[in-house]
Amino acid sequence: SDKAASSDEKVLRVGTNADFAPFEFQDENGSTEYQGFDMDLIRAVAKEMGYTAEIQNVNFDGLIPAMESGNIDIIASGMTINDERKGQVEFSDPYYTSGLTIVVPKDNNDIKGFADLKGKKIAVQIGTTSMEEAQKIEGADVKALNSSADTFMELKAGNVDAVINDLPVNDYYIAKTKDTDVKRLDDKLTSEEYGFAMKKGNTELKEKVDAALKTLKENGEYDKIYEKWFGT
Numbered sequence: 001s002d003k004a005a006s007s008d009e010k011v012l013r014v015g016t017n018a019d020f021a022p023f024e025f026q027d028e029n030g031s032t033e034y035q036g037f038d039m040d041l042i043r044a045v046a047k048e049m050g051y052t053a054e055i056q057n058v059n060f061d062g063l064i065p066a067m068e069s070g071n072i073d074i075i076a077s078g079m080t081i082n083d084e085r086k087g088q089v090e091f092s093d094p095y096y097t098s099g100l101t102i103v104v105p106k107d108n109n110d111i112k113g114f115a116d117l118k119g120k121k122i123a124v125q126i127g128t129t130s131m132e133e134a135q136k137i138e139g140a141d142v143k144a145l146n147s148s149a150d151t152f153m154e155l156k157a158g159n160v161d162a163v164i165n166d167l168p169v170n171d172y173y174i175a176k177t178k179d180t181d182v183k184r185l186d187d188k189l190t191s192e193e194y195g196f197a198m199k200k201g202n203t204e205l206k207e208k209v210d211a212a213l214k215t216l217k218e219n220g221e222y223d224k225i226y227e228k229w230f231g232t
């Protein structure tokens with residue numbers, strides 16, 4: 001995790017799954033200075049609140065349990081706000097709009113959208129909305145893997161027909177790896193909003209986080225961070 005803060009600093013313990021570029025990831029050297037849109041935004045939110053963010057890297061499906069056991073205060077991990085999770089955590093106001101898309105090998109011409117995934121082998125990251133949606137597809141053989149990197153590896157290895165993942169993550173993968181063997185399909189299954197998640201009942205922290213987010217949206221800081229990761 002990030003460098004320990006000196007004892008007079010207030011620390012916000014952030015949990016993430018740092019395998020989700022451009023939202024959270026490690027550079028090639030595996031530095032724990034986690035990079036990405038969420039990482040910059042949560043650091044700015046913490047700073048605005050008078051805290052220092054200390055970031056821990058956890059499996060995606062371990063994030064809510066880590067918060068429930070008191071190891072982290074907040075989750076910044078491209079986490080989609082949905083009803084099921086709302087029963088388990090307090091969400092901040094939404095900070096990003098996303099949705100699910102499909103990646104297939106470039107030479108695959110029979111999968112054109114979600115309707116063509118029936119009976120197919122599909123790789124997804126465990127515990128995600130992609131997993132949930134894939135499991136609803138009739139006859140699909142769903143491989144739930146630990147990371148989004150693993151899902152792309154399975155596709156490259158020819159072990160699955162398709163990957164379902166959040167749209168910006170699919171696009172970033174293709175752009176960064178200059179991977180010409182795969183393509184992202186236009187069909188978008190859902191519209192999803194990301195929120196920071198806090199422990200159920202911690203409305204005090206939620207209010208502080210929402211106030212900080214609001215300030216960052218008003219003072220242009222949010223736009224700067226957005227531009228850095230999604231600007232052209």
Ligand code: ARG
Nearest residue numbers: 017020077078079080128129
């Ligand atoms: N938005 C999706 C969800 O909430 C995927 C998030 C995965 N995030 C990550 N850091 N691996 O289920």
